[in-house]
Amino acid sequence: MAKKFSELEAKMPAAARARSDTKFHDLLAEMPLHELRRARGLTQKALAEVLHVEQPAIAKLERRADMYISSLRAHIEAMGGKLEIIARFPEGAVKIQNFTTLETIQA
Structure with a gap:
């Protein structure tokens, strides 16, 4: 038993x-994007609906090793998260701020 x-x-x-x-x-x-999506309790279809794309686009993005930061940000935000880019050096970590969204820049 x-x-x-x-x-x-x-x-x-x-x-x-x-x-x-x-x-x-x-x-x-x-974790890889597909595992993160599953851990958040989302299907590819549900995520595709939030992003206004077809489900195969989500599958393709999750398999990519290289993508635009804007695509990754949209994917993470659709899951309810926030993307931060951190550079780590022996002296410490630095959050890179070049990749802010247009809403942030215009606010």
Whole structure:
């Protein structure tokens, strides 16, 4: 008989649970667009409706390794998020502000 994950997790040593939690949060911090969309509970069709495009356009965008920042921003905002571009250097991180939306510039 299958056991609930919560039961198995309760039997894990504290160190193993800590490693598991760390790995879980690491995986949540980085994911491809299609996994992010699924994690947000959206289908390609639903996202396409928000973006006023056809579903195949969403599938194509999610497979791309290279895209316009404006396309990525629209995709992220359609999922309810906000895109930020961060440059990381040994001395620290810098948020790049060149990629603001027209609404932000005109406000």
